[in-house]
Amino acid sequence: MPLTRKQIYRRRRITVFGGMAVVLALAFYLPLTLLAPLTSVDAVPVSEQQLTSAPAVLDLPGYGASGIGAVGYPGLFARSGSKVAQPMASISKVITTLVVLSKKPLTATSNGPRITFGAADVAIAAQYLAMNGKVDPVSVGETMTEKQVIQVMLIDSANNYAWSLANWAFGSEQAFLTAANKWLKAHGMTHTTMLDPCGLDPGNASTPDDLVAIGKLVVANPALTPIVASKRATVAGIGTMHNTNGLLGVSGINGIKTGTLLSAGASLLFSARLQVGSEVVTLVGVILDGPDHPTIDAQVKKLISSVRAGFHTVVLAAAGQRFGSFRTVWGATAYAVAPRTTSVVVWSDTPVSSSVHLNPVSVAAKGSKVGAASYVVKGKRILVTLVLDRAIEDPGPGWRLSHPGELF
Structure with a gap:
């Protein structure tokens, strides 16, 4: 049966409006999906x-x-033995030097003023010689620079030169001792006592904690480090002196001072340069009241070896190491990685804490920053930037048009 005119008109309207609806829908759908x-x-x-x-x-x-x-590194890694202050013998000369330098400082390149010796200095030498102490010759009218006097007392361990230096800087032995014990207290070394400038008095006593702190002051002083590291030195009027520290140059040892008393055995305050990975660590240690110097020298070498084994190079982040993964709804994958290796030297079981923060990612280029890994070592924060190991690209029009649910 043929369609009536009214039916034909209705169908045409449906076709026209339906087509317009499709066109309008596509006009909105295409840009919405392609540009969403x-x-x-x-x-x-x-x-x-x-x-x-x-x-x-x-x-x-x-x-x-x-x-x-x-x-x-704060404090000590470890300590052993008596907790009571022990006689430090000629290690006392290190304290004398530091106290004098606090009043009469030297730089790495200066020699300091010239010191003229008199009859009192000759008498001091005679007094120490009578006590069977180590003495180097001195004469009335002789002069030396401040640096040379320090060399004689630290390298050759001459007792009379320690007393002469203290008298020159402070005017009298008593004035020096007052200043020395005040200096020790000001530096927090409350377990150290000075009763003479050179250490012949066994009442010159200290603890490992205080002496390691004193040794750290020595290695931080550019005027003293070359002196305590010298195997020998020549000073006019004295001649060539050989350092009493026979370990210099062994196991990285580069200082600091020996000490010997008949009543208190052999002692050594030492420093050593230790290569740990790409870093250099300066050790400072002390042994007091040992049987003799060969015994404590052998012990120091074993101690340094055990300390060396206790340092570790910890790799915080290796180049390319993955810290997180991304997977998009359209199936693209990428990883947050470290762009380069970051490492740190740590002692023993020093805690190393870490945390990772990663940002949400959509389309991004390879190498884009996507977060950071944070580490805390010895109170210091180390940040490692994390990047994408590959690009996350747009899925393209095919996926966009066929997955509107994932877009809206």
């Missing part, structure tokens, strides 16, 4: 890193009192 922003995705982090090492075991002596630490 893509949903960002959160990263899935990798498991947390375990970065803290095992505790070090140090080879400390079973006699006297001893301790060891390092510049840049």
